Amino acid sequence: MPKGGQNVTSPVTQKLRGFGSLDARSEAWLLEAVQCDVRSVPPRVDLLRQGEGTGSLHVLLEGWSIRYKTLEDGRRQILSVLLPGDIFDINGHLAESMDHSIATLTSASLGVLADDFLDMARARHPDLEKLLWCDMHVSAAIQRDRSTSLGQRTARERMAHILCELYLRQRSVNRSSGHRCAFHLTQTELAELLGMTPVYVNRTLQDLRREGLIQLEQKCLTVLDFDRLQELALFDAGYLRICESDGGADSHRENAHAV
Amino acid sequence: MPKGGQNVTSPVTQKLRGFGSLDARSEAWLLEAVQCDVRSVPPRVDLLRQGEGTGSLHVLLEGWSIRYKTLEDGRRQILSVLLPGDIFDINGHLAESMDHSIATLTSASLGVLADDFLDMARARHPDLEKLLWCDMHVSAAIQRDRSTSLGQRTARERMAHILCELYLRQRSVNRSSGHRCAFHLTQTELAELLGMTPVYVNRTLQDLRREGLIQLEQKCLTVLDFDRLQELALFDAGYLRICESDGGADSHRENAHAV
DNA sequence: CGGAAGGTTGAGTCCTCTCAAATGATGTGG
């Protein structure tokens, strides 16, 4: 969606800019690299499969995907949700086989980066390289929060927590309007993400709706009362390291968990 | 325990060698760097605290530690167990504050690496740098497996799984003899790690004991029937990327999940 | 020896699951 002529609003650059300053030259180079080899993928397709070989660095430009892991007997855990702007398989070359899978949920558009991308970034765009590591660091923090949810939070809290996370993460790449954002997980997928049963997911969602916290229908989430939702979830946005910056000029942090 | 005069068996080098070949020069340099600033820490002390500033790269040389995260209301999730040879806070400089804490369980000995360690490794010991990223990659895989456990496995399975993991990880750094290894988690800590209640941990352990799978007493774990334990846990050791190599000569993989 | 921490046991409860079926969306082809 090139608006006003310049396509500076790629979700990737937008996300990375949230982690720190990015030289205009580096940003241009990144945009170039990302759009060099773009692929369109239909919904519900495995991009990388557990046990098989690894791939190169990918950037999700549009659509939703998931990272998941299956047990021998078929049970499946969704580890995290990948949103536009998310980078994955950043260290693929380090392993000979995947310990998990990655699949699209919706139809998606994918930037496949050249094999020497990281080396080039390291050599010529150190500021960009740093932001890439930051991104990786945030992904790890999200993963830790997911573990914490699964281990400590009740079903209601887990549900509230994931809704907060997905809402804010989309907002940080301009994928929200007002208090609404897309939501491409089915209740069954939510169940696999939150470690509960589809039936119970349904009941938990109805609870949250009944209490006027959210609205969720037709792949669209409306957060009616973010404060109460956040409170219920024991949600602390600090780990997302999201800086609120719209035009790119100011960058007053709103959700940071300052010391 | 310098055996035969040379202390080449630091748990770090041992662990890294499992991920790939390490030049003798790099190894010597690593040993040097790690033993340059060694600190002894008493049991049950926070090394790094959630919300506070980050530290530099650390290597756990001896003893057990944990990575954990606390919710506002006090609930605590132990994210992972750190064993001798484990590296942590590898990307500390990327964040301004910790999203989780790290604490010792036992008295521990800790190698604190110089700030330019990674840069030096990158410049002069690329083989070592690669193994460090491998290690980070394996840590992430362990974290993913933890999420999978918490989300999909039953209490019994989770318990069996963590026992398999801790046993194998210790074995990979020569911290086991026969089918026995140290075990420095109390039942309460196991509960915080597995997302269950201390009382239920106790009952689950008794189940496993009754079935002749394990023995656990006095901070010592004996795995009586690894095969059945592994089967019960739906444990797949592939993600640990452990190569079996004793004297350093051969390296027949035993637990690898070959394609 | 006494206190504290960890481990064990019992009984009752409830959060979450299972099974099953009905209803509502979505999409495809004739």
Place this chain on the structure above:
DNA sequence: CCACATCATTTGAGAGGACTCAACCTTCCG
């Protein structure tokens, strides 16, 4: 444009895995 198949959501009733509370026992250590 309807009929059909498929998938997603919803609802009900019953069962059970894991939790809570509380007491008691054991080990450890100053």
